[in-house]
Amino acid sequence: MILEAQNLHVYYGLSHVLQGVDLSLEEGETLCLMGRNGMGKSTTLKALAGVIKPKHGKVTLKGRDITGKQPHQIARAGMGYVPEERRVFPNLTVIDNLTMGAKPPAGDGKNQVLWDVERVFRHFPRLAERCNNKGANLSGGEQQMLAIARALMGNPDVLLVDEPSEGLAPIMVLEVRDILAEINKSGVSVLLVDHNLEMAMSLAHKVCLMGKGRTGYFDTAEALQKHPEILAKYLEV
Ligand SMILES: Nc1ncnc2c1ncn2[C@@H]1O[C@H](COP(=O)(O)OP(=O)(O)O)[C@@H](O)[C@H]1O
Ligand SMILES: [Mg+2]
Numbered sequence: 001m002i003l004e005a006q007n008l009h010v011y012y013g014l015s016h017v018l019q020g021v022d023l024s025l026e027e028g029e030t031l032c033l034m035g036r037n038g039m040g041k042s043t044t045l046k047a048l049a050g051v052i053k054p055k056h057g058k059v060t061l062k063g064r065d066i067t068g069k070q071p072h073q074i075a076r077a078g079m080g081y082v083p084e085e086r087r088v089f090p091n092l093t094v095i096d097n098l099t100m101g102a103k104p105p106a107g108d109g110k111n112q113v114l115w116d117v118e119r120v121f122r123h124f125p126r127l128a129e130r131c132n133n134k135g136a137n138l139s140g141g142e143q144q145m146l147a148i149a150r151a152l153m154g155n156p157d158v159l160l161v162d163e164p165s166e167g168l169a170p171i172m173v174l175e176v177r178d179i180l181a182e183i184n185k186s187g188v189s190v191l192l193v194d195h196n197l198e199m200a201m202s203l204a205h206k207v208c209l210m211g212k213g214r215t216g217y218f219d220t221a222e223a224l225q226k227h228p229e230i231l232a233k234y235l236e237v
Contacts, residue, residue, distance in 0.1 A: 001060075002027040002189045003048070003158050005080075008057035010047050012038075012138060017043050018054070019213035023191070025158065030180070030190040032200040032221070033166045035210030035234055044086055044210070045160045048191070049081035050074040062106075062157065078106035080156030080188075084163050085212075086147035090136035094127050094146060097135055101150035113186065117151045123182055124149050126175070141172030148179065158189045165196040173199060197235070201225070209234040 003025040005207050018040050025031045033041050046052045048059055050071040059067045066074050077083070080164070088154035089097050105112050121128035124145050130138060138146060144164050151159055165173040168190065177199045184190045184203070194200045200207070204221040209230070217230055225232060 001025065002062055003028045003191065004058075004060045005044070005048060006058045008044065008047050008054045008059070010043055010052060010054050011184060012043075013045075017213055018047065021047075021057070021210075021213075021215050022218075023048075023208055023215060024218075025189050025191055027189055028184075028187065029205040030184045030192060031206045031208060032204035033191065033193045033208045033210060033215075034195075034200060037182075038138060038212075039210045040213045041210055042162055044160050045081065045083070045193060047114070048074075049079060049160060051081075051083075057133050069214035075103070075156075076106060076156060078097075080151035080159040081146045082151050082159070082161045082164065084166070086143050088135035088138070088143050088146045088150070091134060093134055094131045094138070096149055097146055098153050099126075101153035103154040105155035109155065114156065115155055120149045120152060123179060139172075141168045141175065144176060145179065148176070148183075152183065152188070156188060158191065159183065160191045161192075162193045163195065164192070165194050165199055197231070 007020055008018050008021040021044050021163040035041055047054045050069050061077050061079055066077055075226040081128055098120055107164045125148055127140055127145055130142060164176050173196060180190060180203055201221055207221050207224050208215050
C-alpha cells in the first residue's frame with residue numbers, strides 16, 4: 001500500500017467533520033473517492049496532505065508514518081496535492097509557475113522518469129502553447145492543467161487531485177481525464193475526488209464511497225459497476 005489512512009477524525013472547531021475515514025491506495029493504481037457534497041472528501045484530502053491535522057488516526061505514505069507532519073514535509077516525502085481552488089500564480093507565466101513547483105523525487109529517483117518542463121509540455125501540449133502567458137490569462141481548464149502539471153514537477157509518488165473537472169467545459173473534462181490516465185500509467189499513484197461519475201469510473205481501479213464524515217463502501221470499480229444501487233445510495237441526493 002503506497003498510501004493508507006486509518007480511522008481519521010477531523011474537527012473544525014467543535015464540529016466533528018471526519019468521524020472515521022479509512023483509505024488505502026495501492027501502488028500504481030487510481031483510487032476515486034466519491035460522495036455527496038459536504039460528506040468530507042476535501043477535508044480527507046487536506047488531512048492526508050497535512051493542511052489540517054487529524055485529531056485521531058494514522059496516515060502512512062510508503063510505509064512511513066506522516067501523521068501530523070507539515071504540508072512541506074509530506075510533499076518532500078512524495079505526495080503531490082492539487083486542491084479544489086487550483087492555486088496557480090496569476091502574475092507568473094506558465095513556465096515560471098512550473099519551475100516554482102520543481103522538486104527532486106522523495107527517493108533516489110533511480111526507477112523514475114523525472115518530470116521537468118520539457119516532459120510536462122509533451123504531456124500537456126496546451127500548456128506548451130501558452131508557455132509565456134500569465135496564469136491569470138489562462139482558461140479554467142488550462143489553469144487546472146497547470147495546477148496538476150505543477151504538482152507533477154515535484155515528482156510525487158502519489159498525487160491527490162480534488163475535483164479537477166469542476167467548472168470545465170466537456171471537452172476539457174476529457175482532456176483532463178486523459179492526462180490523469182497518462183500520469184497514472186507513467187507510474188504515479190492517484191487519489192482522485194470528482195463528481196463526474198463517468199470520468200471517475202473510467203480512471204478508477206478502486207472506488208471508495210463516503211457517507212457523512214465516514215468512508216463506507218470500498219471495492220474495485222469493476223465490482224461497483226455491477227451494483228448501481230450502491231452508487232445511488234451514496235451519490236444521489
Ligand atoms: N473550514 C471549515 N470550517 C468549518 N466547517 C467546514 C470547513 N470546511 C468544510 N467544512 C464543513 O465540513 C464538512 C465537509 O466538507 P468538505 O470536506 O468540503 O466536503 P466535500 O468535499 O465532500 O464536499 C461540510 O459540512 C462543510 O460544511
Ligand atoms: Mg470538496
